[in-house]
Amino acid sequence: MNRYFLYLVFLNMLINVIIFVPKILIEHRYNGSVMGVLIAIPIGIGMNYLYSHSLNKFPGQGLPEILADSKHRWLVNLHLGSIQILWFSAGLITLLGFIDILSRFVNPEMPKLFLITIYLAAIFLIIQLPTKRVMYFLEIVLFLNTPLIGFIIYKTLTSEFLSWDSILEVGTHLFEKPSLKAMAAATYTFSGFTNLIIFNRVIKEKLKIWNFIIILFLGVFNLFTTFFIPIGFHGSDGAQEYLYPWISTSDSLRLVYSPIERVLYIFLMFYMSISLMSISIHWHVAFELLKGTFKEKENNKKNWMIMAAFMCCAIAGVLFLNTVLLNKITAYWMILLLGVEVMTVSIFFIWARRRTA
Amino acid sequence: MPSNKVQSIKEELKEKIMQSEDAVFKELHTKEKYIEALYIKTISDETVIQDYVVKPFFEIATAETFLAYLQSHPKVKPFESEEQTLEELIRGVAVLFYQDFIFIFDSKVDRNNSVLDTTVETTIQGPQSGLSESLPTNLGLIRHRYPETTLNVESTTIGEISKTKVMILHDEKLVDQDVLRRVKEFLDEVDIQMFQTGEQLLDLIKKSNRALFPVMLVTERPDRVAVNLAAGKVVLLVSGSSFAVILPTVMKDFMASMEDIYQTYWVSIFLQVLRYVGFVTSLILPGLYVAVTSYNPELFRFQLALSIAGSRSAVPYPSFVEVVIMLFMMELLTEASIRLPKAIGPTATTVGGLILGQAATEAGLVSNIMIIIVSAVAISNFVVPINAFSFSVRIVKYIILALATCFGLVGVVLGFFMFLAYMVKLDSFGQPFLTLVQTKSTKE
Numbered sequence: 167m168n169r170y171f172l173y174l175v176f177l178n179m180l181i182n183v184i185i186f187v188p189k190i191l192i193e194h195r196y197n198g199s200v201m202g203v204l205i206a207i208p209i210g211i212g213m214n215y216l217y218s219h220s221l222n223k224f225p226g227q228g229l230p231e232i233l234a235d236s237k238h239r240w241l242v243n244l245h246l247g248s249i250q251i252l253w254f255s256a257g258l259i260t261l262l263g264f265i266d267i268l269s270r271f272v273n274p275e276m277p278k279l280f281l282i283t284i285y286l287a288a289i290f291l292i293i294q295l296p297t298k299r300v301m302y303f304l305e306i307v308l309f310l311n312t313p314l315i316g317f318i319i320y321k322t323l324t325s326e327f328l329s330w331d332s333i334l335e336v337g338t339h340l341f342e343k344p345s346l347k348a349m350a351a352a353t354y355t356f357s358g359f360t361n362l363i364i365f366n367r368v369i370k371e372k373l374k375i376w377n378f379i380i381i382l383f384l385g386v387f388n389l390f391t392t393f394f395i396p397i398g399f400h401g402s403d404g405a406q407e408y409l410y411p412w413i414s415t416s417d418s419l420r421l422v423y424s425p426i427e428r429v430l431y432i433f434l435m436f437y438m439s440i441s442l443m444s445i446s447i448h449w450h451v452a453f454e455l456l457k458g459t460f461k462e463k464e465n466n467k468k469n470w471m472i473m474a475a476f477m478c479c480a481i482a483g484v485l486f487l488n489t490v491l492l493n494k495i496t497a498y499w500m501i502l503l504l505g506v507e508v509m510t511v512s513i514f515f516i517w518a519r520r521r522t523a
Numbered sequence: 524m525p526s527n528k529v530q531s532i533k534e535e536l537k538e539k540i541m542q543s544e545d546a547v548f549k550e551l552h553t554k555e556k557y558i559e560a561l562y563i564k565t566i567s568d569e570t571v572i573q574d575y576v577v578k579p580f581f582e583i584a585t586a587e588t589f590l591a592y593l594q595s596h597p598k599v600k601p602f603e604s605e606e607q608t609l610e611e612l613i614r615g616v617a618v619l620f621y622q623d624f625i626f627i628f629d630s631k632v633d634r635n636n637s638v639l640d641t642t643v644e645t646t647i648q649g650p651q652s653g654l655s656e657s658l659p660t661n662l663g664l665i666r667h668r669y670p671e672t673t674l675n676v677e678s679t680t681i682g683e684i685s686k687t688k689v690m691i692l693h694d695e696k697l698v699d700q701d702v703l704r705r706v707k708e709f710l711d712e713v714d715i716q717m718f719q720t721g722e723q724l725l726d727l728i729k730k731s732n733r734a735l736f737p738v739m740l741v742t743e744r745p746d747r748v749a750v751n752l753a754a755g756k757v758v759l760l761v762s763g764s765s766f767a768v769i770l771p772t773v774m775k776d777f778m779a780s781m782e783d784i785y786q787t788y789w790v791s792i793f794l795q796v797l798r799y800v801g802f803v804t805s806l807i808l809p810g811l812y813v814a815v816t817s818y819n820p821e822l823f824r825f826q827l828a829l830s831i832a833g834s835r836s837a838v839p840y841p842s843f844v845e846v847v848i849m850l851f852m853m854e855l856l857t858e859a860s861i862r863l864p865k866a867i868g869p870t871a872t873t874v875g876g877l878i879l880g881q882a883a884t885e886a887g888l889v890s891n892i893m894i895i896i897v898s899a900v901a902i903s904n905f906v907v908p909i910n911a912f913s914f915s916v917r918i919v920k921y922i923i924l925a926l927a928t929c930f931g932l933v934g935v936v937l938g939f940f941m942f943l944a945y946m947v948k949l950d951s952f953g954q955p956f957l958t959l960v961q962t963k964s965t966k967e
Contacts, residue, residue: 272819273931284930288941295948302955303947307940427824438936
């Protein structure tokens with residue numbers, strides 16, 4: 167199904183608000199963000215195209231199945247292992263970030279450790295589903311939430327408090343030397359395609375070119391909103407004062423006639439499900455890869471052990487990481503992710519060409 | 524004289540059946556011939572025996588002609604085996620011993636063959652009659668509505684003691700063979716002593732016997748059966764039950780009323796949307812109330828928040844206690860109104876709903892807004908057209924309420940999505956439960 171690919175990429179575009187992308191971009195707005203974003207767009211689209219193109223040669227198969235008969239077992243394990251650690255940490259950062267947001271904006275009196283339990287319960291319920299069902303669920307969640315996203319974006323763009331001058335002012339810093347951090351953060355927007363490692367199982371036919379065209383437009387629009395709308399609301403200098411620029415932006419909006427007056431709550435309720443889905447997708451990939459790494463037969467005990475390990479990491483993360491530290495780590499993690507992505511995509515592209523040639 | 528074999532079979536059958544009072548063994552004599560009949564009078568139709576056996580016996584003179592008459596009669600089957608005969612005997616046939624022959628004469632009485640009015644799934648327009656409690660009548664009703672040569676009927680028995688006859692109906696041309704295989708496998712595996720009605724299958728489908736959601740639809744409407752047959756589904760008819768079971772069923776079918784077909788396009792769309800909104804309302808409203816009053820009163824605009832807080836000012840305990848008390852009362856009221864005789868029913872609802880609600884508010888036990896919420900939940904719960912499903916929904920709202928009590932707004936939202944995830948996990952004979960677009964649409 168062609169649209170499934172689009173969902174995966176689109177989900178990553180939505181979630182970048184939680185995973186500090188706007189914060190990183192705004193931090194470097196005077197020194198290289200704009201150029202970084204502009205460079206990130208072709209890189210992101212290119213990687214999307216190359217990777218899905220080469221995976222498309224193995225319709226209906228995930229990476230573990232494709233590599234199952236490889237002779238270099240340790241190489242395969244290293245490959246799968248590095249991706250799964252990276253993808254697990256992607257979910258983890260989203261989770262920690264969102265728990266932090268929840269405890270700041272929704273439940274300030276509740277201990278984070280308590281708050282994370284319900285998230286973990288929901289996530290573990292979802293990641294154990296078969297891949298196809300996870301995809302169905304993603305479709306349902308996006309179907310329920312897309313109208314809300316559209317509405318909020320419409321509200322921000324038509325708001326009288328959006329200062330286009332500030333946006334233009336930041337736009338004049340176009341020709342700065344691009345900053346690596348900002349570029350890596352911006353490519354994260356496009357990196358939903360890596361989920362295909364597992365989710366290629368549900369994509370049986372060839373991906374059509376319109377997918378990439380839609381991704382290009384969505385990506386450009388998404389980067390624009392992520393980066394510029396907070397600047398438009400808080401001013402080019404004021405925007406950096408906030409830990410979560412987008413959440414504060416949504417709090418500056420007001421629905422005059424709605425029973426829920428503050429957009430913040432609509433926004434957060436919508437992100438509760440989106441982040442749940444994003445974490446679950448990432449962890450489902452990690453979970454399935456981990457199951458694929460060990461060749462033994464599947465059993466329940468092992469699945470529970472993997473989930474216990476996930477849980478321990480999440481709890482340790484909640485206990486030891488604070489927002490600022492998480493933010494700093496994420497910035498470097500993004501660079502690492504970009505590097506690994508470029509490597510994975512190019513290695514796999516070459517390998518797949520040789521394999522099928 | 525009859526041969527020894529027939530004699531021994533006769534003796535054995537008599538021995539096995541004659542200890543009950545309603546078993547009848549009758550001998551008829553004329554000059555040339557004599558016949559013996561064995562049947563159970565409470566489940567056999569004696570007038571049928573009178574009309575088709577006794578009268579001709581005395582009217583037809585020669586023995587040979589009467590034998591020819593018996594052999595050519597459509598209600599008469601030849602003897603096959605002793606066990607089978609015994610089986611049929613306790614279902615109401617008469618066994619005839621004539622000369623060297625044993626015949627099985629179908630004299631089953633069909634007591635509950637009157638067609639009932641629909642009482643559970645009522646509609647304003649469209650057919651008003653439901654199924655009857657008799658299997659042949661039901662099959663006839665369905666065949667009448669579904670005149671297709673491809674309609675395939677098989678039968679099987681379920682239940683160790685009850686040996687209930689179950690008919691499996693499907694359209695050979697439209698049915699998904701994989702689903703049909705799964706249904707048959709499932710029916711073979713059913714292990715139960717007394718099988719009375721199709722609803723019992725709802726629980727048996729889960730190995731653990733603890734299903735939260737029904738994955739098959741139990742209906743009393745022949746028109747719904749016919750429409751579903753046309754959609755390629757499998758239908759089970761259970762002997763003695765005026766309900767048919769439709770498999771596989773997904774959520775869309777539970778939310779569909781037959782009325783959708785009998786209304787114009789936009790009306791039926793409107794009704795569908797209304798039902799889904801009601802469904803979601805009854806699920807999350809109690810939880811949302813707890814989350815909003817106890818965790819995030821700032822969610823609503825402040826006039827609304829103030830009026831909610833104001834109406835709660837006299838209430839001496841936390842919001843979740845209030846909700847639990849009122850929901851409990853409402854459940855009691857719903858339960859009671861099912862049990863009560865029809866004449867007292869309205870009184871109970873008036874006393875319970877109006878007076879209790881009013882008094883509880885004035886006494887300061889619950890807030891005004893709580894009363895509104897509880898009634899909204901109760902009403903919207905019954906918007907779901909299929910009863911089995913709306914009962915499940917009744918339970919789920921408590922889970923969401925519990926999560927809301929512990930986690931606030933996060934609990935409501937995540938609870939709702941966990942519920943969705945659970946439904947995504949479910950499937951009905953290979954069909955995902957939340958399928959919206961089926962390959963073969965229910966609406967023609």
